[in-house]
Amino acid sequence: MRAWLREVLGRRPAWMNALLGFCAYMSFVYMPWDFFVKPVAVDEEVWFGFLLHGWAAKATEPLHWAIYAAGTYGFWRMRPWMWPWAGVYVAQITVATTIWLVLNVGGMRGGLLGAASAVVYGALTIALLRARDHFQPQRRSFRDRFGEWALVTGASSGIGAAFARALAREGHSIVLAARREDRLREVADALSREFGVATRVVPVDLATPAGAAKLAGAVADLEIGVLVNNAGFGHAGRFERAEEARLVEMIQVNCAAPLVLARRLVGPMRTRGRGALLFTGSLAAKQPMPLHATYAASKAFVALLGEALWAELRGSGVEVLVVEPGTTETEFQTVAGEIPHHGETPERVVEVALAALGAQPSVGVGWWRWLRGNLGMRLLPRSLLASVAHAVIERQTPSALR
Numbered sequence: 401m402r403a404w405l406r407e408v409l410g411r412r413p414a415w416m417n418a419l420l421g422f423c424a425y426m427s428f429v430y431m432p433w434d435f436f437v438k439p440v441a442v443d444e445e446v447w448f449g450f451l452l453h454g455w456a457a458k459a460t461e462p463l464h465w466a467i468y469a470a471g472t473y474g475f476w477r478m479r480p481w482m483w484p485w486a487g488v489y490v491a492q493i494t495v496a497t498t499i500w501l502v503l504n505v506g507g508m509r510g511g512l513l514g515a516a517s518a519v520v521y522g523a524l525t526i527a528l529l530r531a532r533d534h535f536q537p538q539r540r541s542f543r544d545r546f547g548e549w550a551l552v553t554g555a556s557s558g559i560g561a562a563f564a565r566a567l568a569r570e571g572h573s574i575v576l577a578a579r580r581e582d583r584l585r586e587v588a589d590a591l592s593r594e595f596g597v598a599t600r601v602v603p604v605d606l607a608t609p610a611g612a613a614k615l616a617g618a619v620a621d622l623e624i625g626v627l628v629n630n631a632g633f634g635h636a637g638r639f640e641r642a643e644e645a646r647l648v649e650m651i652q653v654n655c656a657a658p659l660v661l662a663r664r665l666v667g668p669m670r671t672r673g674r675g676a677l678l679f680t681g682s683l684a685a686k687q688p689m690p691l692h693a694t695y696a697a698s699k700a701f702v703a704l705l706g707e708a709l710w711a712e713l714r715g716s717g718v719e720v721l722v723v724e725p726g727t728t729e730t731e732f733q734t735v736a737g738e739i740p741h742h743g744e745t746p747e748r749v750v751e752v753a754l755a756a757l758g759a760q761p762s763v764g765v766g767w768w769r770w771l772r773g774n775l776g777m778r779l780l781p782r783s784l785l786a787s788v789a790h791a792v793i794e795r796q797t798p799s800a801l802r
């Protein structure tokens with residue numbers, strides 16, 4: 401707990417921690433009380449120095465609430481868009497409170513209070529406008545941060561191929577693993593041509609119990625700084641209609657192989673004091689998924705494994721991230737036997753993952769999915785979630801498999 405607090409407070413200077421605390425108080429305590437409890441008759445809001453009363457005040461409160469919520473999130477994650485907007489917002493408060501005090505309090509007292517407010521809020525405005533670097537920390541390349549080689553499983557297509565490309569762009573030499581050797585070679589050749597990086601292709605079937613150990617052996621001579629545990633597949637259809645062996649293979653590829661690879665590669669990373677473990681989980685991990693029951697369960701395993709390792713490895717120099725995409729346009733749907741439907745691009749999934757690495761244990765892709773995963777799926781009754789998921793997935797599953 402103490403280490404967590406130190407890490408969280410260490411992300412920004414003390415005065416910004418105070419602003420974070422203030423925004424959090426406004427978002428979670430004051431604004432809910434103001435909006436839901438405070439009687440309309442005595443409600444007041446000040447906008448740009450003008451005082452609103454009653455329903456006019458009540459109607460504008462959600463906007464104030466949203467601004468403080470954005471401030472809480474922005475300071476918590478030190479988001480780049482906080483510059484210059486946090487400063488601009490406080491500049492507006494500086495002007496508004498000064499006008500308000502001079503006009504409404506009036507006289508000598510109003511003038512003195514207005515001047516004091518202008519100094520305090522003005523200083524805060526200047527501090528925020530000068531704090532650009534805090535919101536845009538100097539970025540070191542992944543290769544500098546984690547070491548020369550990145551190992552990507554499932555690199556022959558989709559999200560894995562996009563990971564390989566993004567990591568090659570960061571200067572990593574890449575080990576590409578999957579079953580289809582011709583596809584791996586195609587991806588590897590493109591990476592060498594475009595980014596001039598070294599590559600190694602390891603054809604391997606991770607559905608066999610020996611597959612992950614074979615892959616770990618094939619890279620034993622390399623310093624693997626980044627492991628992307630991405631290979632995986634789904635299998636649409638009613639549980640008892642699925643071939644048992646296929647479901648067991650799914651557990652092997654989606655759960656056992658990432659576990660074995662992480663287990664074997666994390667020791668040397670910890671010894672070197674740097675490294676990154678990425679897991680491709682899924683939004684499916686957040687809820688029961690009828691007609692994809694084993695797949696969702698396998699991704700729940702990945703989510704809990706990765707998030708626990710994030711905490712175990714904090715402070716060791718080894719970063720851990722579970723990226724949890726929703727529907728993404730890859731070969732996944734064909735392999736799973738689903739009716740095709742639209743989704744994110746694999747490049748977007750990778751961009752979100754690499755931006756979140758080092759900042760949080762897991763990340764969803766897109767605000768709507770975040771809202772579904774973190775609010776809807778945590779708060780709604782499980783029976784309702786399972787029934788809604790059933791109705792949605794039924795539409796994506798051929799009738800012969802339902």
Ligand SMILES: NC(=O)c1ccc[n+]([C@@H]2O[C@H](COP(=O)([O-])OP(=O)(O)OC[C@H]3O[C@@H](n4cnc5c(N)ncnc54)[C@H](OP(=O)(O)O)[C@@H]3O)[C@@H](O)[C@H]2O)c1
Pocket residue numbers: 553554555556557558559560577578579580581583604605606607608630631632633634653680681682683724725726727728729730731732733735743746
């Ligand atoms: N697409 C989505 O909607 C979506 C959403 C959430 C999460 N995900 C997850 O994203 C990850 C990547 O999937 P994708 O969407 O990029 O699908 P994809 O295009 O089908 O890629 C899957 C990759 O896994 C590899 N793979 C499958 N079985 C394997 C085995 N037995 N041994 C070794 N490699 C194997 C495949 O290579 P080979 O066939 O050449 O072996 C391929 O490179 C998976 O973990 C998936 O569960 C996908």
